[in-house]
Amino acid sequence: MTATRTTDHPVQHPLTLVMTVRSADDRRALQAKVEALQALPRERNPVVRALDTIGTVHFARFVLLDEQRLAVITTYDGDFEAYLHDFVDHVGDVFTDLLQHVADGPPLPVQQHRQEFLDYVRRHDLGCVPPFYSAYPARTVLDIVSAGA
Template sequence: MADPENSKAINNGLNAVGTVHFARFLPDSGFLLGNSQTLWVLTEYDGTFDQYIQDFVNQMGPVFDKLLSFVVDPPPLPVESHIEAFEKWVDAHNEKSNLYSAYPTLTVQTILNNS
C-alpha cells in the first residue's frame, strides 16, 4: 500500500477529485499477504456519496481495481465500467458513523483558496 507508485497515484487522484479533506487506506495486518480481506478506506469529503464515488472511480479506477483484486466477493471489475455496481458495493460495506467537524461549512476548495 505504501509503495511509491500506488501512493503517487492515490495522492494525484485525491488532488484531482478536489473534494476530499482527509483519506486513509488502512489494511488489516495480513491484507497484503493474502491472510485477510479487511481494508478500511476512511475519508471525509464534500458533496454527495454518489458524486464522491464517481469522482474516485474517474480519477483512481485502476488503483481500486488493484486493491479489489485482494478482496473476497469484490464488485465487478474494472470499476470504471461498473460504477453503479461499485457504488452499491461500497454502500453495502460502508460503516455509517457520526462525524464532527470544526468547520462544517468550509469545502476543500474554499480552504485551498484561502490558505
C-alpha cells in the first residue's frame, strides 16, 4: 500500500444530484432526451466533449431511478462551485433542456441563473455517508491521464 492510499481527504468529490420529475409525460420526455444524448457517438456527444474539455470528472452517468426521479452521478476533482460553473459554461444548454422537466427546478436558462442553479444542485445533492472512498485519493483526472492510465 502506498502513502497516497492513506489520504483522509481525497481530491475527488462525489455528486449525487437527484431530481424529481414533474409528470409521467416529463418522465418520458426526459428518458427520450437522455437516451438520445447518450446514443450519440463520443465525438458528437456534447456532455462527453465537455467532460473531456473540463478535465476534472472521473466518472459521470445519468440514472433514471424510478418513474419520478432522474439522477446525475459524478465524481469530480476540486471545488464544487468551479465544477458547476464549468458545466454551465460547457453544457448549460443541455441542463436547461433537462431541467425544464423537473419539479422545483431553478430558473432557466441556467447560464442566466448560475447562483440559483448552484443552490438547486446543492439542495438536491444527496452526498454520501463519509468517508468517500478513493483508490487513488491524491490523483486528479489530469494526473491519471498524464500517467498514461
